[in-house]
Amino acid sequence: MNVRDDRREAALERMADHLLVQGLAGASLRPLAAAAGTSDRMLLYYFKDKDELLTATLGRIMERLARLLDGVGGGAGPMPFTALLLEIRAVFRSPALQPYMRLWIELAASAARDEAPHRAVAGQIADGFLAWTASRLQVEQEAGRIPLAALLLATVDGLALLDAVGRSAIADDAAAALPLRPASTARRPKRPR
Amino acid sequence: MNVRDDRREAALERMADHLLVQGLAGASLRPLAAAAGTSDRMLLYYFKDKDELLTATLGRIMERLARLLDGVGGGAGPMPFTALLLEIRAVFRSPALQPYMRLWIELAASAARDEAPHRAVAGQIADGFLAWTASRLQVEQEAGRIPLAALLLATVDGLALLDAVGRSAIADDAAAALPLRPASTARRPKRPR
DNA sequence: CCTCCTGCGTAGCACTCGCTACATAGCATG
DNA sequence: CATGCTATGTAGCGAGTGCTACGCAGGAGG
Numbered sequence: 001m002n003v004r005d006d007r008r009e010a011a012l013e014r015m016a017d018h019l020l021v022q023g024l025a026g027a028s029l030r031p032l033a034a035a036a037g038t039s040d041r042m043l044l045y046y047f048k049d050k051d052e053l054l055t056a057t058l059g060r061i062m063e064r065l066a067r068l069l070d071g072v073g074g075g076a077g078p079m080p081f082t083a084l085l086l087e088i089r090a091v092f093r094s095p096a097l098q099p100y101m102r103l104w105i106e107l108a109a110s111a112a113r114d115e116a117p118h119r120a121v122a123g124q125i126a127d128g129f130l131a132w133t134a135s136r137l138q139v140e141q142e143a144g145r146i147p148l149a150a151l152l153l154a155t156v157d158g159l160a161l162l163d164a165v166g167r168s169a170i171a172d173d174a175a176a177a178l179p180l181r182p183a184s185t186a187r188r189p190k191r192p193r
Numbered sequence: 194m195n196v197r198d199d200r201r202e203a204a205l206e207r208m209a210d211h212l213l214v215q216g217l218a219g220a221s222l223r224p225l226a227a228a229a230g231t232s233d234r235m236l237l238y239y240f241k242d243k244d245e246l247l248t249a250t251l252g253r254i255m256e257r258l259a260r261l262l263d264g265v266g267g268g269a270g271p272m273p274f275t276a277l278l279l280e281i282r283a284v285f286r287s288p289a290l291q292p293y294m295r296l297w298i299e300l301a302a303s304a305a306r307d308e309a310p311h312r313a314v315a316g317q318i319a320d321g322f323l324a325w326t327a328s329r330l331q332v333e334q335e336a337g338r339i340p341l342a343a344l345l346l347a348t349v350d351g352l353a354l355l356d357a358v359g360r361s362a363i364a365d366d367a368a369a370a371l372p373l374r375p376a377s378t379a380r381r382p383k384r385p386r
Numbered sequence: 387c388c389t390c391c392t393g394c395g396t397a398g399c400a401c402t403c404g405c406t407a408c409a410t411a412g413c414a415t416g
Numbered sequence: 417c418a419t420g421c422t423a424t425g426t427a428g429c430g431a432g433t434g435c436t437a438c439g440c441a442g443g444a445g446g
Contacts (some may be wrong), residue, residue: 158351177340
């Protein structure tokens with residue numbers, strides 16, 4: 001009965017592996033089918049569309065990432081801004097998590113242009129990251145938690161982007177300039193123009 | 194004699210326009226040729242390769258960006274970290290400069306995977322950004338100029354990435370959390386201040 | 387006048403893309 | 417046994433990809 005669902009499930013796992021290694025460039029039907037040990041014909045039998053297929057596969061990857069992140073800084077409890085940031089950066093530079101970061105950047109680039117499904121998925125990922133970051137962050141006033149987590153997220157992403165273009169040296173410099181603790185946010189100055 | 198070079202030059206300009214609008218996805222020969230008012234055949238006559246063509250076009254785009262940035266914060270002299278960051282972010286969100294940011298992210302994503310020519314070009318762009326940022330930054334100790342500029346660059350990129358995935362709200366939150374002035378960098382062991 | 391190089395158009399190759407039409411083998415149910 | 421559904425293979429379409437082969441016009445040099 002669920003012969004079909006079982007096979008679909010198996011294909012999903014293998015395709016997630018494949019996407020993580022090959023990136024969105026390897027996301028055409030025939031290579032994906034080869035990686036899943038089936039044919040493009042069958043993929044479109046399991047999924048109605050390439051879009052549906054891709055969304056499902058990216059969703060699977062998100063689940064994996066969430067599970068992996070659960071193990072990070074788990075015992076340590078909440079950490080202050082800079083310490084948490086450096087830890088996250090270190091984690092995402094490890095071979096196990098690097099593919100996720102690369103895929104995330106690819107997804108962001110593609111989200112900046114087309115509409116579905118990348119934009120939606122990418123947005124969800126950002127939200128997930130933010131929530132996860134906020135939950136690990138040690139903060140003085142609770143009101144500043146989300147903004148501070150957002151800043152942390154942005155900074156991590158920026159560092160990853162510099163890594164991606166082969167300028168880890170710049171990223172390291174940037175990490176060295178991190179404030180030991182982020183000034184309390186208060187209100188922001190108006191910009192000149 | 195320069196008939197060829199003139200035409201090549203003209204094609205370069207038109208292709209730069211095209212790339213900025215369409216992104217790397219529009220970077221195949223026939224669309225580029227159409228944008229340049231010629232044929233793919235001719236593009237490969239002007240340039241030996243698609244790689245050479247792309248590198249040249251991206252180079253042209255970099256020159257344009259550099260010229261555009263010269264006009265930014267020109268009269269204002271050096272600015273402190275947060276003010277400069279907010280100004281740069283505002284500038285890159287303007288319609289005129291947004292395409293550059295999007296292309297930059299696309300370039301970074303592609304650089305994270307393939308080798309030439311994107312990786313090389315993307316690296317140069319990062320270096321250029323860093324130098325430009327450093328030149329506008331007002332710092333307390335000269336030694337901290339490069340690291341602080343690097344941090345600013347990373348943060349701007351991170352904010353842009355969040356914008357790209359349609360999470361400008363998160364980016365705005367992050368901007369609100371920026372320290373009014375960045376703690377002096379020093380070394381990182383204990384907590385000063 | 388004849389030849390040769392420059393500039394360029396036409397056609398095409400061999401490939402990949404997402405997707406579909408068609409056929410079929412096996413099994414379940416009437 | 418007949419019917420019909422499930423699962424899957426084969427083949428192909430129409431569009432796009434980078435790139436090349438070939439040939440033709442026209443002007444420059446002999």
